[in-house]
Amino acid sequence: MKETRPDQRENIVIGITLGDINGIGPEVVIKTLLALKSLKNVVTVIYGHGKVVSHYKKLLDIENFVFYQFRKGDRLNFKKPNVINCWEDHIEVKPGEENTDGGRCALAALKRAVEDLQNGFIDGLVTAPINKNNIQSDEFNFPGHTEFLTESFDSQDSLMFLCTEHLRTGVTTGHIPLKSVAESVTSERITSKLKLMIESLKRDFGISKPRIAVLGLNPHAGEDGLLGDEETKVIAPVINQFKEQGHLVFGPYPADGFFGNGSHNKFDATLAMYHDQGLIPFKTMAFEEGVNFTAGLPIVRTSPDHGTAYSIAGKNMANEASMRAAFYMALDIIKNRQISIS
Numbered sequence: 199m200k201e202t203r204p205d206q207r208e209n210i211v212i213g214i215t216l217g218d219i220n221g222i223g224p225e226v227v228i229k230t231l232l233a234l235k236s237l238k239n240v241v242t243v244i245y246g247h248g249k250v251v252s253h254y255k256k257l258l259d260i261e262n263f264v265f266y267q268f269r270k271g272d273r274l275n276f277k278k279p280n281v282i283n284c285w286e287d288h289i290e291v292k293p294g295e296e297n298t299d300g301g302r303c304a305l306a307a308l309k310r311a312v313e314d315l316q317n318g319f320i321d322g323l324v325t326a327p328i329n330k331n332n333i334q335s336d337e338f339n340f341p342g343h344t345e346f347l348t349e350s351f352d353s354q355d356s357l358m359f360l361c362t363e364h365l366r367t368g369v370t371t372g373h374i375p376l377k378s379v380a381e382s383v384t385s386e387r388i389t390s391k392l393k394l395m396i397e398s399l400k401r402d403f404g405i406s407k408p409r410i411a412v413l414g415l416n417p418h419a420g421e422d423g424l425l426g427d428e429e430t431k432v433i434a435p436v437i438n439q440f441k442e443q444g445h446l447v448f449g450p451y452p453a454d455g456f457f458g459n460g461s462h463n464k465f466d467a468t469l470a471m472y473h474d475q476g477l478i479p480f481k482t483m484a485f486e487e488g489v490n491f492t493a494g495l496p497i498v499r500t501s502p503d504h505g506t507a508y509s510i511a512g513k514n515m516a517n518e519a520s521m522r523a524a525f526y527m528a529l530d531i532i533k534n535r536q537i538s539i540s
Contacts, residue, residue, distance in 0.1 A: 210321050210532055211242075211320045213311045213324070214227055214242060214245065215325045217307075218300040218304050218329045219246065219247075226521040227521065230521045231279050240529065247283045247289070251265060268281060294511045294512060301328070305338050323499045327501070341373030342373055344373075344490075351496055354390075359491045359493040360476065360488055370383055380428065383432060388469075391469060394493050396445060401534065403534065404537075411448055411456070411461065413449060413450060414453060418454070429450045433450045448465075480503070488502075500528040500531075502520035503520055
């Protein structure tokens with residue numbers, strides 16, 4: 199269903215999903231949009247439900263947040279956040295509770311936002327946190343947003359790319375059990391992730407000749423085969439192939455001291471071998487400003503780097519810094535892509 203939207207040449211339209219309505223998603227969305235009221239030529243669309251937004255406005259005592267209830271056939275409001283109702287039946291908001299309603303509503307909002315991305319109604323998407331357990335259904339059988347969006351846009355692969363202005367970390371393997379990591383670290387997978395990372399750094403971040411560090415899989419990067427041979431047999435040969443092609447790709451580096459000794463500051467991005475190897479140091483250094491960007495897709499999608507945080511939901515304790523950073527990064531990437539096309 200394609201609605202009426204502002205002129206694409208003059209305005210950028212950013213969609214935002216509320217995520218799990220019982221988590222901190224609605225709170226950080228409202229706080230973020232309050233801080234962005236003066237942003238020029240940017241229109242925002244909230245995917246969720248007006249009653250949920252109103253509930254958190256009252257609960258958090260945020261009187262100065264005014265939104266426009268968007269209905270089919272309307273024109274988007276240029277001056278206020280637009281809220282699209284993504285489900286019809288009444289849902290009781292229960293902050294801090296993990297339940298099926300939270301998952302069902304999160305999926306409904308995500309599906310509507312994806313539809314609007316596909317038909318060009320919005321230019322990019324910022325997703326508030328979902329609960330990876332309660333969202334599971336016949337329609338959503340994925341470890342998270344990244345995999346769902348990759349399939350939704352028929353992409354062969356994508357890259358989970360955790361980013362700040364000065365720190366960028368991608369992962370070779372994402373949401374899989376640790377016991378499956380070693381067999382999943384293949385030459386083909388590393389090659390694919392490096393290609394996506396290089397292309398994204400150029401197209402999305404405007405870095406013409408990116409420098410990339412690749413971490414090893416084993417302790418001390420295998421210690422010349424003493425602690426594992428994936429570095430010599432799998433990782434290093436891929437790095438050498440990229441070097442031969444003229445790319446500035448280096449490693450494999452021992453992961454244990456790489457971030458602690460500041461080696462990451464010498465590179466534009468780092469490719470880790472598995473989820474926690476990359477995300478633990480990233481979140482330690484950049485938790486309040488980190489952004490999860492899905493690189494390699496034809497559309498722009500970012501999200502904060504935290505979860506639903508049920509323990510503080512509805513208590514006016516959530517920090518919106520990561521959500522705000524995700525919004526700005528989506529906006530910057532959209533602009534960078536427009537420049538690269540022109």
